[in-house]
Structure formats: C-alpha cells, structure tokens
Amino acid sequence: MLVAEILKDKGGAVFSIAPQNTVAQACAELESRRVGALIVCDEERVVGVLSERDVVRAIARDGEASLERPVSDYMTRDVIFAEPAETVAVLMTRMTDRRIRHLPVLKAGRLTGVVSIGDVVKCQIAEATHEAESLRTYIAAG
Template sequence: MLVAEILKSKGGDVFGITPDTTLANACSELDRRKIGALIVCDGDRVVGVFSERDLVKAVTSDGASGLDRPVSRYMTKDVIFADPGETVATLMGRMTDRRIRHLPVLNDGRLVGVISIGDVVKCQIAEATQEAESLRTYIAAG
C-alpha cells in the first residue's frame, strides 16, 4: 500500500504550530487533539516536529520553567519526510531505523499529511488479515 492511499482513507488533516508557540500551549494542543506530535511550520515551510518525546527532553533539561519557552528550542529540527508514492514497507523501515513515530508527507514541496507509526502498523495488520483470508478462501475452494 502507498502513503497516498493511507492519507486518502485517514484524511490529510495536519495539526501544526509555529516555532514561537510556547511549550505549554503545544502540550495543550497535543492533549486537545489526542495526538503524539505537531508539525512546526514557519509559513508554508516545515521547520520541525514537536513530539511527546521532545516534551520529555524539555522537562528533563529545563523543568517547569521550560513551559514558557518556545517549541523551537525543543523540537526535532532534522525532519524526515515521506512521499505519497512511497510504500508502507519503506516507511516502516525508515521509522524503525531512525526511531521516529511521525513523518510529515510532502507532495511537490507542499505539506499534505502526516503518517504515524500507528497508521503504518494498522495498514500492515489489514494487509496481513486480507492475505490470510485470501489463503483461507483459496484452500477452501481447492
């Protein structure tokens, strides 16, 4: 399955913040949206990803005083992207190798969605289930 197909079924909603958003506001947004990461954009340009993992690092390094600081101080700046034409298997490898759980998806340089490790796992489970059902049907018919 391709990234574009996952986005088609889940939608292309992207929840983003600006680099000057405070850590406290970013945390509120994560909680309100029930998501694990926010895409940090400066205008139309993706400049980072702020995840729960970044929050843990912020609290560890700066404690409660970090809540008033901008996410640009804590976000992951080396953003790894996905392309709509890539396969789920490719993403699984990239996410596993890099130990990341969220990939912004760019199409012609434009942000069109976010794929999470949960999306990838859900897709792989669905494919395995479909394959098992096809085998059952084939065996039963034979």
C-alpha cells in the first residue's frame, strides 16, 4: 500500500501551529484535536514538528516555565518527510530507524497530510488480514 492510499482513506487534514505560539497553546491544541503531534508551519513552510514527546522533554528540562515559551524552542527541527508514492514498508523502516511516530507528507513541495505510526500499523494489519483471508479462501476451494 502507498502513502497516497492511506491519505485517501484517512483524509489530508493537517493540524499545525505557528512557531511563535506557546507550548501551552500547543498542548491545548494536541488535546482538542486528540493527536500526538502538530506540524509547525511558518506560513506555508514546514519548519518543525512538536510531539507529545517534545513537550515532556521541555517540561523535564525547564519545568512549568516551558509552557510559556514558544514552540520553536522545543520542536523537532530536523523534519523527516514522506512522499505519496512511498510504500508503507518504506515508512515503517524509516519510522523505526529514526524512532519517530509522525511523518508529514509532501507532494511537489506542498504539505498534503500526515501519516502516523498508528496509520502504518493499521495498514499492515489490514494487509495481513486480507492475505490470511485470501489464503483461507484458496485452501477451502481446494
């Protein structure tokens, strides 16, 4: 399965935040959207990702004061992207190797969606289930 197919099923909604917004604002957005990461955008350009993990590290380092600091102080700046034509297997390897859970998807330099590790696992389970069912049908047909 390709990234484009995942986005077709789940939609291309991207929840973003500006780098100057506070970590407290980001936490409120993470909670209200029920997501694990926000894409940090300066206008149309992706400049980072702020994940729940980044927030935990910020609080561990700087305590409550981190909540009033800008997202740009704590976001992950080295953003790893996915492309619509990539396979789920490629994404799984990239996410595992880099220990990341969210990949913004770029098509021709434009942000078109986000794929999470949950999306990838869901896809892998669906493919395995389909394959098992196909094998059962084949065996039953004799």
